[in-house]
Amino acid sequence: MTLNGFGQSWLRNKLQRRATLLLASLCATVALSPQTQAIQLQVIDPYLEMHTGPGRGYPIFHTIEQDAVVDVVSRRTNWYFVKDHREREGWVKRESLGRTLAKTGIPAALPDTRHGDYLQSQMRVGFTVGQQEEAETTSIVYGYRLASWLGLEAELGQIFGESIDGYTYGSSLMLEPFDNWKVAPFVSYGIGKQQWEKKEKLQVGSQQVHNSDYDFTGVGINYYIGFNFLVRAEMRAMKVKGRNDTVSNTAWRIGFNSFF
Amino acid sequence: MANRFQQLLLSTAGATVVLASPQILAENSEDGTIKINPIKVVEPDVQQRKVYEAGIDSEFFEVGAFTGLLSVEDFGSTNVSGFKASFHATEDFFLQSNFGQATVGKTSYERLSGDNVSILSDEDRKLQYYDLLVGYNVFPGETFITQNLTFNSAFYLVGGAGNTEFAGDNNFTLVLGTGYRVILNDWITWNLDYRDHIFETELLGEKKQTHNIEFSTSMTFFF
Numbered sequence: 515m516t517l518n519g520f521g522q523s524w525l526r527n528k529l530q531r532r533a534t535l536l537l538a539s540l541c542a543t544v545a546l547s548p549q550t551q552a553i554q555l556q557v558i559d560p561y562l563e564m565h566t567g568p569g570r571g572y573p574i575f576h577t578i579e580q581d582a583v584v585d586v587v588s589r590r591t592n593w594y595f596v597k598d599h600r601e602r603e604g605w606v607k608r609e610s611l612g613r614t615l616a617k618t619g620i621p622a623a624l625p626d627t628r629h630g631d632y633l634q635s636q637m638r639v640g641f642t643v644g645q646q647e648e649a650e651t652t653s654i655v656y657g658y659r660l661a662s663w664l665g666l667e668a669e670l671g672q673i674f675g676e677s678i679d680g681y682t683y684g685s686s687l688m689l690e691p692f693d694n695w696k697v698a699p700f701v702s703y704g705i706g707k708q709q710w711e712k713k714e715k716l717q718v719g720s721q722q723v724h725n726s727d728y729d730f731t732g733v734g735i736n737y738y739i740g741f742n743f744l745v746r747a748e749m750r751a752m753k754v755k756g757r758n759d760t761v762s763n764t765a766w767r768i769g770f771n772s773f774f
Numbered sequence: 775m776a777n778r779f780q781q782l783l784l785s786t787a788g789a790t791v792v793l794a795s796p797q798i799l800a801e802n803s804e805d806g807t808i809k810i811n812p813i814k815v816v817e818p819d820v821q822q823r824k825v826y827e828a829g830i831d832s833e834f835f836e837v838g839a840f841t842g843l844l845s846v847e848d849f850g851s852t853n854v855s856g857f858k859a860s861f862h863a864t865e866d867f868f869l870q871s872n873f874g875q876a877t878v879g880k881t882s883y884e885r886l887s888g889d890n891v892s893i894l895s896d897e898d899r900k901l902q903y904y905d906l907l908v909g910y911n912v913f914p915g916e917t918f919i920t921q922n923l924t925f926n927s928a929f930y931l932v933g934g935a936g937n938t939e940f941a942g943d944n945n946f947t948l949v950l951g952t953g954y955r956v957i958l959n960d961w962i963t964w965n966l967d968y969r970d971h972i973f974e975t976e977l978l979g980e981k982k983q984t985h986n987i988e989f990s991t992s993m994t995f996f997f
Contacts, residue, residue: 566916566926567957568865569914592865593865641871641906650946652936679944739867740864743863
């Protein structure tokens with residue numbers, strides 16, 4: 515056997531072994547995937563308190579002893595519904611359930627959604643209510659955080675004027691430099707379109723619809739409540755391009771968002 | 775004696791370590807220059823914590839249908855029905871959106887004037903609304919139906935805004951209200967809601983603010 519031949523057979527053997535391993539691991543994944551077992555955690559504190567409901571004020575009706583194992587069934591906001599080995603069911607606060615061990619002996623890692631996590635990535639949804647000059651506005655907002663200090667948002671809304679009303683849609687970038695503050699200021703810039711229509715009672719003859727583009731720069735404050743709730747106040751200096759001229763508008767808005 | 779030997783051996787070992795250690799970091803090469811060895815970084819043997827996101831069933835959304843009574847100022851009371859969806863952000867706060875529709879009745883003026891007088895066409899008597907609300911569970915607690923039958927419940931406040939499309943107009947509407955939620959089991963909820971839809975209208979000549987009270991009940995489902 516030449517050296518070259520030896521090299522080839524060695525390579526072939528190695529590839530075969532790799533392929534077998536890959537196949538085996540694939541089979542293992544397929545075999546395991548249908549089984550979605552409840553997560554079992556072992557209590558390490560002297561006891562774990564079970565509440566009757568997922569919220570403040572719900573009384574503690576049972577405690578689980580140290581070293582006992584609980585099954586985590588479901589989650590509602592930051593409360594977990596757990597079951598002990600005697601089939602007793604109750605709600606445990608996330609902070610308490612965090613003080614448990616997984617089967618592997620490693621501390622339990624529960625999916626956290628709090629301010630810090632939100633800043634790392636994630637999307638958020640919410641709505642705003644406000645005013646653009648004399649007209650009231652409402653909108654639904656969908657946002658995605660590109661970086662801890664930079665967010666991208668899309669919105670769809672309605673404008674209610676005295677004699678005209680319409681729809682608005684746009685997107686904006688939000689810069690939040692002090693991202694770990696509970697009350698965090700931000701600046702924003704965005705572009706969009708507004709579609710105006712004269713109200714029915716004023717219409718004579720044909721429908722009068724006109725579109726106008728806008729862009730704005732804004733400043734505001736984000737106030738983070740709890741783990742994943744956000745209240746926002748924003749002021750926007752808008753430039754609305756009409757058919758012949760550009761009009762400056764000031765818009766105020768308050769928003770409520772949640773992220774997950 | 776043993777102590778002497780131990781002392782000797784230990785001091786020799788210590789000296790070796792002291793002598794050897796500079797050699798690890800820096801070496802004198804033959805031409806006199808000092809060659810610095812790169813520092814070895816020891817990776818800590820830490821296992822990544824596995825997050826059980828997929829294994830735990832999260833219940834944040836609540837959707838359902840409602841039906842009730844809506845009193846439209848000047849136009850009497852009528853049935854209202856629609857859909858609602860909520861997102862429970864924290865144990866205290868939730869976001870909710872409602873969509874409802876109703877067909878309003880006649881004003882007193884129309885009723886008194888006989889069949890010939892009608893302010894609105896049948897099409898314009900259709901009222902549709904949507905709202906975007908933020909809710910706060912102000913009194914979470916339990917409801918005792920009998921001694922052995924207890925349900926979790928909450929009394930909540932809601933506020934927000936939306937649109938009421940009525941008589942061919944879009945009206946910016948402020949919504950304020952309260953509600954009572956009884957959680958029947960893991961996923962079924964019964965709600966009783968009281969809402970005030972406030973909007974301005976010029977429908978009957980002069981511009982005025984109208985309060986339109988809604989009282990409704992709904993079944994919703996957590997998922």
